[in-house]
Amino acid sequence: MSETIAVPLSAEVNRPAGLIRRAWAFPQAKIGAVLTVVVVLLAVLGPLVAEVLTGYAPDDFAGKPFKLVGIAGTDNIGRDVLSRFLDGGLTLLFYAVLATALGVLLGAALGMLAAYTGGRLDAVIMRGGDVLLSFPCLVLALLAIAVIGPRGWLLVLVIGISHAPRIARVTRQATLTVAGQDYIRAAEMYAVPRWRILLDETLPNITGPLLVEVGLRLTYSIGYVASLSFLGLGIQPPAADWGLMINENRIALVVQPWGVLLPVLAIAVLTVGTNMITDSLASAASGARQGSES
Amino acid sequence: MSRMIVRRLLISLAILWLVSLLVFVATLLLPGDPARAILGQQATPERIAALSQQLHLDLPVWQRYLDWLGGLFTGDLGYSTSTQGSVNALLSDRISASLALLVAAAVISTPAGLVLGVWSAVRRGRGLDLAVSGVSLVIAALPEFVIGMALIVLLSTTVLRLFPSVTMVPPGQPVWWEPAQLVLPVLTLVLVVTPYIARMMRETMSEVLDSGFVEMARLKGLPERVVIVRHAFPHAIGPVAQVIALQLAWLAGGVVVVEFLFRYPGVGQALIDAVNKRDIEVVQAITLFIAAVFIVVNLLADVVGILANPRLRTQGGTQ
Secondary structure, three states: OOHHHHHHHHHHHOOHHHHHHHHHOOHHHHHHHHHHHHHHHHHHHHHHHHHHHHOOOOOOEOOOOOOOOOOOOEOOOOEEHHHHHHHOOHHHHHHHHHHHHHHHHHHHHHHHHHHHHOHHHHHHHHHHHHHHHOOOHHHHHHHHHHHHOOOHHHHHHHHHHHHHHHHHHHHHHHHHHHHOOHHHHHHHHOOOOHHHHHHHHHHHHOHHHHHHHHHHHHHHHHHHHHHHHHOOOOOOOOOOOHHHHHHHHHHHOOOOOHHHHHHHHHHHHHHHHHHHHHHHHHHHHHHHHHOOOO | OHHHHHHHHHHHHHHHHHHHHHHHHHHHOOOOOHHHHHHOOOOOHHHHHHHHHHOOOOOOHHHHHHHHHHHHHOOOOOEEOOOOEEHHHHHHHHHHHHHHHHHHHHHHHHHHHHHHHHHHHHOOOOHHHHHHHHHHHHHHHOOHHHHHHHHHHHHHOOOOOOOOOOOOOOOOOOHHHOOHHHHHHHHHHHHHHHHHHHHHHHHHHHHHHOOHHHHHHHHOOOOHHHHHHHHHHHHHHHHHHHHHHHHHHHHHHHHHHHHHHOOOOOHHHHHHHHHHHOOHHHHHHHHHHHHHHHHHHHHHHHHHHHHHOHHHHHHOOOO
16 A cells, blocks of 8 residues: 555545545445434434323333233333333433543543643643543443442543543544644644644544544443443433343343343344444545455 | 563553542542441431541541552451441452453453454455454444343343353352353353454454565465464464453453343442442442553553564664
8 A cells, every 4th residue: 555545545534524425335334324223213202102102101000010911011110111111212322422422522622632732731631541541431430420329410421531531542643643734834834823723623634533433432332321220320210211121120031021122122223233333434434544445 | 672561560550559549539529428428317426426437537638548558558458338347358259259250251252352363364255254243243332231131031041041140159169169150251251352352353364464474475385374373373463462451451340240240249249239338448449459450451461562572572672
């Protein structure tokens, strides 16, 4: 692979529109998009139709616990599983998206600042990130929850913060390749303020790698929020939530599997969908370097 | 080169110290009086005063930090308010149980990932390669408890009934007294970790197989097996060691959810219990322990990376 070919291609790929167009050419992007859209629609429209469709509100008692009545039976204290399933995805999705957004904003800002400023600020930001990186995300979240208690905002904050150093690393790397370019130097000569240079000149040119990070972190965020709810330390009862439902109903897996199977399937389809989209984005972003593999 | 390793070791120690500071400072954020938070609203002032003294809350912050840190060095991890005993007693058996899980998962997933990766790289674009990358794309996306639940449905309850889904240990016995109950937790961890290793190995190996020296070895007439095992594989292992370490370090955290799911008596389950009961000293000890495992594994990976890099080996480590 020669430099002369790599440069124009990557310039196009680093723009979001070009990257998405190339990513869409991969079959897994289309499959992933379909899977993601199906679960997102289910989570968003579910709460609206839950009561109409099943006849029970998510908190209504529909009968005895763990009985196979109605479409999907009842849960551990006798509430309608289908109704709770339809109601249980939106909060998870909401928290995951917020945590991802927070992590990307924080990480991208710090990463660009570190790379562009360099020197001591760079060292402080990146070493601080290293300290956070020596905790697995879930363990950091558990430490915070032990101190403050299971709160929604805390989940978003902790997951977002633990994503930030990882995103900062990627952003820093991408920014370093852009920082020496002529258009940045030109902006510096016109005495454009630093934040304008980062926002107007740098950010548009590193959206490629950032977009891949967004997809990756969204997949992980969904997993973390669902895992914490499953551990009983995320979204709290009596709220209907997929992670929580799995924990509440798993003791009766043999007699009444629906209370576990439906949320497990929904979470699986959602994360597989977002991961397929991310994979195609990553392939498209590295495709410029790899040549034509597909 | 040895200077590089020493430098890397010092960085790890510094990070470990900062992590201990972070873990300690986090507990200062506890809203209100920790003793009251533990005992509840009905507690008498005498009991609160007694517990404050027991937890040394009456001492200044820096002295509590030094006491705590000193305790860690001398092997005294603190006092557990929920079990009314020392943290050491709570964790002693659990640490070996968790390490058994980690080691078993690492010993199975590392060779499995490497073999799958090499195999896919050799048969690029053919059926097996596509199958491996398709399956790993799906599995890599799933949260570990989803994989665990799927295994329980498939192998323990609904479809087949081969292995127990709950770990039961009689007091005084190690967890591995009945190996069958280790199968599902270990398999879950292996399924989570292997796809990443296989994927990375495939990519690195593909690059190596395309390089000049491999072609040279083939042109010399060496059998393909020798080319792959003796020439290509050693060059691919260096970069992959990092990914393997990252995944094994990840196991230290992933073990928490898996232990909770299978009611496995390890540190992860103890951590969830302690978080629920807000047993702060246990949470401190376990988070620090997990972070320490994480840091040590990463350190080992970097050392392997330094040792495996032939340029550093010959240069004498000036860079």
